[in-house]
Amino acid sequence: MTDSDLIKLAIETLNSRPCASISFDYFNGYEIVAVRPSLYIKIAELISSKAITIKIMPLPNGRNGEYYDRSNFLYLSQALDPGSLKFRRTLVHESTHAAIDMLKCKNMWGPHEEIIAFVAAACYVTNTGEPLGSVSEGTYATAVEIAKKIKRSPNSSLDWNLVSAMYSGMMASATYRAATKNITNYDGIRR
Ligand SMILES: [Zn+2]
Structure with a gap:
């Protein structure tokens, strides 16, 4: 896949209908992070402008x-089949990290940020209506449960028991604990 084909696919995905219904709030202990479709449209613009x-x-x-x-820089693994649901799920997950950077979120602790990215990507896959298969395994299993609840009652807060379950699952993994231990003050994305 050429760089320009990849850019085109990323922009199409971030502007697609399943992305246009990702909407939830997450309180990270410092501020409310409002995940909205407009974030993905802006990330698509930032990818387009390089x-x-x-x-x-x-x-x-x-x-x-x-x-x-x-x-x-946003990297996607070459092990993923470009265009597959897992590929697009990963794009939405990483674009959510980019959106958190763009929003200049402060005092963002790794596990909170991962929960936001997992839930946003799970909302995407749920909204596609495509068969989930292996894209809803592992940490995504709980994230998909949360996404289904968001779909049923859009304005309610996230199911805290499920969020806690995701948190415990991440903390049970030494790799995850090490990868997410930092608290970051994001500086935004220069256009
Ligand atoms: Zn992540």
Whole structure:
């Protein structure tokens, strides 16, 4: 897949209907992070203007994607089939990290940020109506449960028992604990 094809696919996905119904609030202990469809439209614009650089790369430890807030690089694993639901789910997950950077969120602790990204991506896959299969396994299993509840009652707060279950699941993994231990004050994305 060429760089321009990848950019085109990313923009199409972030502007698609399933992205246009991702909407929920998450209180990270400091501020409310409002996840809204407008964020994904803005991330698509930043990808289009190359303020965010998107690349398909080999990634370590079975990781599907990665977003670097300093360089504004968004990587997707070359192990993913471009265009597949898992590929698009990963794009939405990493774009949510980019959106948190763009919003200049403060005092963002790793596990909170991951929960936001997992739930947003789970909302995306649920909204597609496509068969979920393996995209709803592991940490995503709980995230999909949360997404289904958001779909049923859009304006209610997230199911705290399920959020806690996701948190415990992440904390049970040493790799995850190490990868998400930081508290970040995001500086935004320069256009
Ligand atoms: Zn993540």
